[in-house]
Amino acid sequence: MDGNYALTEYLGAFIDEMVASGVKHAVISPGSRSTPLALLMAEHPTLKTWINIDERSAGFFALGIAKSTQSPVALLCTSGTAAANYFPAIVEATYSRVPLIVLTADRPHELREVGAPQAINQIDMYGSYSKWFVEMAIPENTPALLNYAKTVAARAVATSDSAPAGVVHLNFPLREPLVPNFNHVTWSKGDSVKKVITNKEEKISASVIELLQEVNQYEKGIIVCGPQDQEGFPKAVTELAEVLGYPILADPLSQLRSGKHAKENVVECYDAILKCSAAFEALKPDVVIRLGAMPVSKVLTQLISASEARYHLVVDENLGFRDPTLKATHFLHYDEVVFCKEAATHVIAKRKAKQYLQQWIKANEIARPILQSHVSDFHFEGDVVRRLTSTMKPHMCLFIGNSMPIRDVDSFYFLDEKNIRILANRGANGIDGIISTALGASIEGKRLVLLVGDITFYHDLNGLLASKLHNLPITIVVVNNNGGGIFSFLPQAKEEKHFELLFGTPMDLDFEKVVNMYGGRFKRVQSWSEYEDQLLESYEANQLTVIEVPTASRDENVKLHRNLWNEVTKELQNLF
Incomplete structure (x- = not known):
């Protein structure tokens, strides 16, 4: 033939x-x-x-x-x-x-x-x-x-x-020839000829239950939830936290900060809390239970590394060994939802002191209003996040760029019941391809907002074409500090002679022309009220909308962040 x-x-x-x-x-x-x-x-x-x-x-x-x-x-x-x-x-x-x-x-x-x-x-x-x-x-x-x-x-x-x-x-x-003959292809009616059946463990073993009973003897335990996007996970892990009496330190990508699940034990301000040295020392745990990938917060990772925890359990269904701290004592290869449900069912709740849990909750209650307080200066990048999340409607999706945006979301996204799904590319943590990934994530129809810095936006300008070709309406918020803002928080910022050339990398680009080329609507806002109005308008628009927020100088932005962290530290001194 x-x-x-x-x-x-x-x-x-x-x-x-x-x-x-x-x-x-x-x-x-x-x-x-x-x-x-x-x-x-x-x-x-x-x-x-x-x-x-x-x-x-x-x-x-x-x-x-x-x-x-x-x-x-x-x-x-x-x-x-x-x-x-x-x-x-x-x-x-x-x-x-x-x-x-x-x-x-x-x-x-x-x-x-x-x-x-x-x-x-x-x-x-x-x-x-x-x-x-x-x-x-x-x-x-x-x-x-x-x-x-x-x-x-x-x-x-x-x-x-x-x-x-x-x-x-x-x-x-x-x-060659490379053009097929459609008369010689027959499509099935959706039934796979080759069945591949995967067996998944739906129970945890008796030895794991015994291990958890040992763990449950300790009062000073934390549950660390990193990036995790799995149906049923928030409910399952919060029920486990209630049984163990442990706080949950919830990364924004854990899906635990937003939704209808119980949040009494959920702590979202841990990054600011742990910047207080007294809190850092007092809150070192005896037990760490980790679910999901590693959290964004560097100081939380430092706490885990510095703690001489008797038990450090990494729960990971994927036969993985995600533990850059090298402190894990046990790797438990179970589906995370199955593990939490089974543990909450089989582990007997102990009547133990909850002073440690209450310290975390009280510290969170002290830190939250400080981090929520608005800085008078229009140009503070933390307020870009706070005002964005306050305008978002239930069941929307927030996609976050790496570098400073993901860290600001970690610091300034607070508990709510909107059921906002939060996504990011935290595998390799790169800034390339973020626009394209977000547009791909938007195809299911839920309104998606992408939050990125100007360097990340520049890196994937070609990605905007997908919005035009496939009619994918999306709101993109560009935090424009004219360069790599995250480097101003790092030690190399002190090397002033070469800092701007090698790390600051100002581009001085006008993104409006590019957005117009791809058929989008561009708005450079000049006040918080204008920013919020533009966000609300964009959610109803059936097109690409790019909202640029020109922020303070990178040095000034560092000062504004540190002023808030210092205020949290000052208020926590009496607690620890």
Whole structure:
């Protein structure tokens, strides 16, 4: 049979099985060698395809979709450097445990290493950042090869989505002709031919229950919840905290600061509290129970490192060992929700003193109103967060850029019941691809606000095209301090001779022209009332809206932050 038919049936079988196994979205970067895969994806009746021209942006856009939907997303490009441009998003997906299935088209074997155009070595090119790599067979439509294509597709979906979720890379060597014959492809009705069933433990062992009973003898325990986005987690962990009588130190990405769950034991101002040396010493725990990735707060990590805790439990379903403090005494590989529910059910609550818990709660009550107090100066970056979160409506989504925005959200996002979902790229903690990731996360329809600094915004300006191409309305708040604000908080800020050149990096760019080019609305605000009005207006607009907040000089911003922290420290002196 004609090779074109073989190509069609082979790739059609692969795509159909991939969709039947659970892939609902595919992000495609245009190219020639990937033509048959792209056309067959677009032709599939139930697969939603998204075009993103810039491969780096496309990789992060797919990451955002997978992060938001919590399901694998396919990512397709042509041969050559196109595949290399996916690398930053692949690194982030690996470290943040997001399922991606990367499909790279390639030259056939006879055109490799002979000077053919757009031919580079794509064999296992992502190395250890890929959970599984397959050099696919040259397309044939024999029963054995069609069965092979379906088997790889089903296994790829299952592998990418199994704990720990991550990246699968499939490399497709394809010979011309590259245009498929649609008369020779048959789509199934959604039933997977290859079943992959994963067994998940729904009970904790008797030895773990015994361990928790030992842990429960100690009064001075903390539950540290880092980035975690799992249905049912807030309710489960707060119920466990009630049984143990421990405070929960809740990172903003833990989803514990916003929602209807109980919050009596939830402490959100720990970063400011622990900057008080007396509090830091007094609050060193005997027990640490960690769930989720490492928290944003550096001083909280320092507390964990400095504490000689008798028990330090890291709960992680993904067979991971996320413990940069190197202080963990036990790694418990359970689903976090299952662990919390089981522990709350089986561990017998002890009548022990709760002085330690009350110290945390009282300190939080002292710190919160200070951190909530408005600074008179319009340009304070902390107020950008406080006023943003106060205007957000229930069930919206807040996506946060790295560097200063995530740290300001950690300091200035306070407990509420709005059920705001908070997302960020905290796997590798980079500033690249943030706009694209946020736009990918916005496809489910809930209004999304992206908070970024000016350097992060600049880094992914190409990502704005996805908003225009796919009609994805989004509000982007750009905190513009004309440079890298976070470096002003670091020791190198004292090296004044070279600081601005190497770290401050002022750009003096007018972003309005770029936003207009992508069909968005741009507003540079000059007061807090104007800022809040523009936010509320943007939530109702069916278009990209970029609100730029010009802030104080970077040095002045550091002073404003430290003034608040010093005030918290002053008020805590009497408590410790």
